[in-house]
Amino acid sequence: QPPNSDYDLSTPINSATGLRQGLASYGDAHFSLFLRKAFIKAAGFGEDALSRPIVGIINTFSAFNPCHANVPQLIEAAKRGVQLNGGLAIEFPTISLHESFSSPTSMYLRNLMSMDTEEMVAAQPVDAVIMIGGCDKTVPAQLMGGISANKPVLPLVTGPMMPGSNKGTRIGACTDCRNNWAAYRAGEIDIEEISDINSELAPTGGTCGVMGTASTMACIAVALGMMPFNSATAPAVSSARLRVAEATGGRAVEVAASKRKPQDVLSKESFLNAVTVLQAIGGSTNAIVHLMAIINRHPAVAGEVTLQTVDEIGRNVPLLVDLKPSGDNYMTDFHNAGGMLALMHTLRPLLHLNAKTVSGRTIGEELDATPFKPFPYSSSIIRSLSDPLYPKSSLIVLQGNLAPNGAVIKASASKERRLLSHSGPAVVFENTADLAKRIDDPELPVTKDSVLVLKSIGPVGNPGMPEAGVIPIPRKLGNQGVKDMLRISDGRMSGTAGGTIVLHVSPESAVADSIFGIVENGDIIGLDAEKRELILAVEKNVIEERIEKRKASLKETGFAQGRSTKPKRGYRGLYESRVNQAELGADFDFLRADGAGAV
Ligand code: FES
Ligand code: MG
Helix, strand or coil: CCCCCCCCCCCCHHHCCCCCHHHHHCCHHHHHHHHHHHHHHHHHCHHHCCCCCEEEEEECCCCHHHHHCCCHHHHHHHHHHHHCCCCCCEEEECCCHHHCCCCCHHHHHHHHHHHHHHHHHHHHHEEEEEEEECCCHHHHHHHHHHHHHHCEEEEEEEECCCCCCEEEECCCCCHEEEEEEHHHHCCCCCHHHHHHHHHHHHCCCEEEECHHHHHHHHHHHHCCCCCCCCCCCCCCCCHHHHHHHHHHHHHHHHHHHHHHHHHHHHHHHHHHHHHHHHHHCCCHHHEEEEEHHHHCCCCCCCCCCCCCHHHHCCCCEEECECCCCCCCCCCHHHCCCCCCCCCCCHHHCCCCCCCCCCCCCCHHHHHHCCCCCCHHHHHHHHHHCCCCCCCCCCEEECCCCCCCEEEEEEHHHHHCHHHEEEEEEEECCCCHHHHHHHHCCCCCCCCCEEEEECCCCCCCCCCCCCCCCCCCCCHHCCCCCCCCCEEEEEECCCCCCCCCCCCCCCCCCCCCCCHHCCCCCCCEEEEEECEEEEEECCCCCHHHHHHHHHHHHHHHCCCCCEEECCCCCCHHHHHHECCCHHHCCCCCCCHHCCCCCCC
């Protein structure tokens, strides 16, 4: 028996029915319902349709978002699934974010998309919502918004793109975008070839075809129990992807009837499973920031799972999935090898099997119901616990006087392992403009043992925390064959990138008492990944003197704690005044479930 819908005039109006406050918006609840029904009829829906559970479908199609090119087909398939199962599907839009077309960065707009999602899910008369996302920041934004709205929500991802080909070698966005660009910069390939490669890097619609942020977040949505095992990896252009959409529609009707809300489905154990999967797939560093933001939207989990948890779990979890940038393969390979179903079975001894899923069953029950038998190809892409690609701690959380609140490094993506235990003199760039001006200067005093430092790309200092953390190898060293150097910033890097790159240094340089903010050329910086240390080898009193000097000069220029004291208008003003630091998710302080950190 489906629940009465919010358009059913016979539905008694009280809180137990799940009707939303909006019904009282004209003072008289029955009149409000009467009006709502008049207007939904204007959309052409009949009495029978309106008596059914209503499943909203979030349409994030945008012609500026090729990662979401298949959204119209997914909507059609999801609607079919809803309607074959007795529900009424109604689509509605929210904003859509593509990595390359969201200036200054898509991360700057992630919180806006999460607010759009939360408010539209909360405002509209829906019993459940299918959230179609895919490109990097969209799935995190939707999970953040969906958890905060706390109505039944089901993520549905657009799926990865296919790999392309250059002279018989497979290539794919965007690990190979970077490798090939670096080869071009080093003079190893010419302008014709880089242009041919450009045409093949993203040969179909869908999300980047390696284990970048989009793929990572899709796998995390499965690990959280919010999406079925088969739904993370099916290619965007495949029929399997359409069948996932259809099945999601059917499931949404059931979830609507059960009123299964994300805050009830998700627990601390769900997030521990998500971190386990993150480590096992060698996932994107960005996903750590997103996970912290998502966790902090959940009232019962906020503050319970932190950066330290990511590191602790990593110590017991090997990297199993052989995908770029940590390994060699593409998402289509992961899919053909059994995808998340195979991985979750492999990780079974490390998972919290009692964590719930949106289906109402636990992860353990779901695994029991869908067995998987590894075959030789699957074990070459998804390695066993006893034969991993990287023994453990793919993603490491660092601490030390240079990053008292943490920093992150993807150790498994380091190209020169010696750099994971390294100290050297800093070559400091104050911001991205300074970097652009000097990095290729033949006179730059830099050697392969220098530590490249880029400041002012943190959440406050450069709203959106750009993915500029992959500081390019200075051209003169690149020409000598140097492929990797120790690089440190308070920004992010693309999940598709590699190198020995320390990111998310907190507090970021823009914050007045940030130690990272007072690093000078020639200071010795030491990284010891094994000990989880990131140290600035400068006397404590010298550090304090420099900070006092810096605070005084910041005060003169009208800054306090890195935030301009002159209010700015619009979203930019909101962002600059309320964004929190990377270890908290770079969310707005007032969106946290527990309100902690609100100004
Ligand atoms: Fe959309 Fe990579 S650009 S997923
Ligand atoms: Mg990306």
